[in-house]
Amino acid sequence: MMMAQSLFKVLLQQHPGVNIDVLAPDWTFALLARMPEVREAISAPFAHGQFAFKERIRLGKVLQKKRYDQAIVLPNSWKSALVPWAANIPQRTGWLGEFRYGLLNDARKLDKEKCPLMVQRMVALAYPKGAKILPAMCPNPELIAADKNVEMALAKLKLEPQSRPVLALSPGAEFGPSKKWPTDxxxxxxxxxxxxxxxxxxxxxxxxxxxAKEVLAKAPECINLVGKTNLEEAVDLLSVAAQVVSNDSGLMHIAASLGKPTVAIYGSTDPGFTPPLGKKVTVLEKELECRPCFKRECPLEHHHCMQYIKPDEVLRALDQLS
Structure with a gap:
């Protein structure tokens, strides 16, 4: 969703005044509400992987009343193209995948070498078929945290960022252990x-x-916000941080989009495909034969890709970002 904002920006550049509505899972609404390009977020009430054929057709029929001119389908699955088709949207744009010829009438064939980054593949769909996409044509995501929301989140958790500068740490990664820098x-x-x-x-x-408990066991003076904030509050609180250190995670992308000086730590995954998009970002990784493996757990059981990135390297990177 963070990278999709780059697409929204390009659409507005090409079509000033265009109305952009986004059909997405409810949990993403906190992000969409902080993207000024988006007019409305529409609930996609489908669980991950759920086919829900009748429900998708029914939703499409409801959306017919909005008379959209174009739908851009970002997922590559067959079922994701059902709603725009059922909504009878005249132009239905997306990459070819799972035999979607009948559902998409503006289907594109992806050249992965020309568009190696995920964000490029999204932004390319804003342009006519065959247009050449350069990295410079992909603006960075930029979330906007409203002052009122920030103040409410700070008051709720009794935080005082004005007293001392804040370093935000994001030690988790839902993908699995292979993305996690050691807690010590x-x-x-x-x-x-x-x-x-x-x-x-x-x-x-x-x-x-x-x-978080493992980090606190050795650094008990940290302020633990893990599990105490919803996504809206996390975005707003990250906006007041002076610096951020994060594994490859959603919070890393959010921090970068907020313009925070961010050190992003990569292990099993590849910053060459999904890098944090921001002007003040340093990516730390180790060039090893075994990475990127894209596995949830280290198949060699040594986790060298993370173990070899030492705390001193992160601290130096933070100093250089100051």
Missing amino acids: YFAKVALEKIHAGWQVWLFGSKKDETV
């Missing part, structure tokens, strides 16, 4: 910044509570 490394970075007069906030969902 996170703790070492936290302790160094605390000793330098900073406050350190831990971010994450309830699924990251175990990881």
